[in-house]
Amino acid sequence: xxxxxxxxxxxxxxxxxxxxxxxxxxxxxxxxxxxxxxxxxxxxxxxxxxxxxxxxxxxxxxxxxxxxxxxxxxxxxxxxxxxxxxxxxxxxxxxxxxxxxxxxxxxxxxxxxxxxxxxxxxxxxxxxxxxxxxxxxxxxxxxxxxxxxxxxxxxxxxxxxxxxxxxxxxxxxxxxxxxxxxxxxxxxxxxxxxxxxxxxxxxxxxxxxxxxxxxxxx
Numbered sequence: 001x002x003x004x005x006x007x008x009x010x011x012x013x014x015x016x017x018x019x020x021x022x023x024x025x026x027x028x029x030x031x032x033x034x035x036x037x038x039x040x041x042x043x044x045x046x047x048x049x050x051x052x053x054x055x056x057x058x059x060x061x062x063x064x065x066x067x068x069x070x071x072x073x074x075x076x077x078x079x080x081x082x083x084x085x086x087x088x089x090x091x092x093x094x095x096x097x098x099x100x101x102x103x104x105x106x107x108x109x110x111x112x113x114x115x116x117x118x119x120x121x122x123x124x125x126x127x128x129x130x131x132x133x134x135x136x137x138x139x140x141x142x143x144x145x146x147x148x149x150x151x152x153x154x155x156x157x158x159x160x161x162x163x164x165x166x167x168x169x170x171x172x173x174x175x176x177x178x179x180x181x182x183x184x185x186x187x188x189x190x191x192x193x194x195x196x197x198x199x200x201x202x203x204x205x206x207x208x209x210x211x212x213x214x215x216x217x218x
Contacts, residue, residue: 010047057185106131
């Protein structure tokens with residue numbers, strides 16, 4: 001297909017397509033003449049993946065490039081392969097690692113997951129991200145919300161096990177990496193939206209008089 005058809009079918013403007021090619025997110029088409037190229041179904045899928053990562057997942061172009069790099073280079077054993085895909089999604093931590101309160105928060109998260117028997121390397125960057133949040137809650141005087149930590153872990157175990165079962169069933173390495181990357185980013189968007197909807201429901205059930213509730217639940 002020509003770039004105009006690729007643009008129409010993907011819902012992506014021609015300037016954006018050319019930009020993604022320049023930035024290394026989208027492979028160039030096959031040259032068929034001066035300033036002309038042909039694109040295939042693989043380009044169409046790749047554009048949809050790019051738009052999902054950026055528009056829905058909220059990634060920057062630079063971050064999307066890193067994520068797509070993990071999708072494109074699956075040359076590791078399955079567990080290491082999935083770890084590499086996760087690593088491409090990690091963002092720098094926000095707090096000072098020398099801050100005693102941050103260190104205490106990180107130790108708390110590590111200890112909780114060790115008690116639960118999770119097989120996670122202690123230098124995993126996600127411990128740092130969890131510590132950011134725990135330390136921030138304490139700094140804001142919101143310690144009571146930390147009573148949810150075990151509940152969060154319960155929910156995370158359930159979701160992660162189901163996600164990995166689906167991804168591993170794909171068998172093909174590239175498809176497994178793609179599933180981890182897109183599932184983590186887009187699944188997080190779905191999970192956060194459902195959590196907010198559930199909070200709205202829980203609030204209505206606890207704080208609104210029965211006679212004032214909607215006539216029927218959705």
